[in-house]
Amino acid sequence: MDSHTDFIDAAARVLGLAIEPAWKDAVEANLAATLRLASAFMDFPLPDEAEPASTFTA
């Protein structure tokens, strides 16, 4: 898996998060695990019309 260091640095700037150097490896490992799981359904074919399962009703 490619390193996500640049992405984490950029996202932290956008989100206003100060990540201490000692935390970075753990943040990166968690992000990599989550992205790996996301890839399990990102390629799952669904039509454009598929509705998200949101619960809001007006």
Add this chain to the structure above:
Amino acid sequence: MNGPWAQASEIAAAVHQRHASAGEIVSAALARIARFNPALNAFTDVLTERALERAQAVDRNDAKGALAGVPFAVKNLFDVAGLPTRAGSRINRDRVPATRDATLISRLEAAGAILVGALNMGEYAYDFTGENVHDGDCRNPHDRERMAGGSSSGSGCAVAAGLVPLALGSDTNGSIRVPSSFCGIFGLKPTYGRLSRAGTFPFVASLDHVGPMARSARDLALAYDALAGHDPDDPVCADRVADKLMPLLDRGIEGLRIAVAGGYFRAGNFPEAQSALARVAAALDAKIEIEIPEAARARAAAYVITASEGGALHLDRLRKRASDFDPAVRDRLIAGAMIPAAMVVKAHKFRRWYRGQVLELFARVDAVLAPVTPCAAPRIGQKTLVLDGIEMPLRPNLGVYTQPISFIGLPVVTVPVPTEPLPVGIQIIAPPWREDVALRIAQALESKAVVRAPRPALG
């Protein structure tokens, strides 16, 4: 009555018949908590004065409710008037104290139950272990070197240890079911939207549920009947009539088509979970095996939604007080806050597709059995599980069987199978709004003594 092991239904009956007073029962519960909690670490707050006052009021009142005199406690993410709602964290202790109780506390007390305290939990409910760096780890009463399970750790421990017959927990990905499995008790995660979450500290709004934990199916039904009902203070709480479960509880299982979940739910089980499932399936004569389609993707999507919504919820605290989090929780939340939106939207689209697939299954069966956890309670501090020679990380794998179910809000009753040396739970999964089906099956299993809450020797 059976001392500390009396069930809520027995306590209420004794108080109704004036064989016991609420004052005596609550005093005994408080004494037991004082004696055993230091070693178990289930309670973070004990409400002695409030509980004794409330017990006196119950004893004075001639109209006794269905839960008259029943002591109960709540996971400390429920608002309790006068306490800051800490949700297992250090940061939340600086909140102003809650000005009123959570809706579900008020409903239990309106039925005569008496709140005796607030319970330990994993930080911000992002936990399956029951470990807590701020309040100390909650201990499993069957073996104090083992995990109580999380995140409703104190709820599982307090009920299993006979400190209270009834507790409330919350379940986003398994947080009622996992501690119920490890501690050997009954837990009800109702349909998403069934019970009010008003006055509880959130985690993942899309997935958060609340529900009761007890030492019998009957007590779950009794509590549910007091808890259910629309609440405009929780926008997700369904405006839909909830049938009373107590009159349905003893109807038996004749005519119910009960299946065992195969495929994904058969992989990765330790022998104790396999044997517990086999015992329950045999007792129910459940011979059909069905495949819940795409359960692995469902679990992945629940994981992504959880990380993302959790990260968003805590973003401001991550900016201002990052070092006050449990580091393991903080680093997951920071990563969660960075997940691209496209992934979260896709996860929600997948959620609806998957719901449709699973609802089709329920045209063919009335309930599905599956393990709760892959194993009985691991040792506190344990980081990995080794199954068939393969080592895998422990924390995320404790929820593999619970996450694909709560992802689409199905009601589940967790039943305790008294395997040795430690109990382990089985999920009875029903279609949406059919808590009655799952509880009838749990009651049938209990009446056959296939499932029961084992009593730990506390010394």
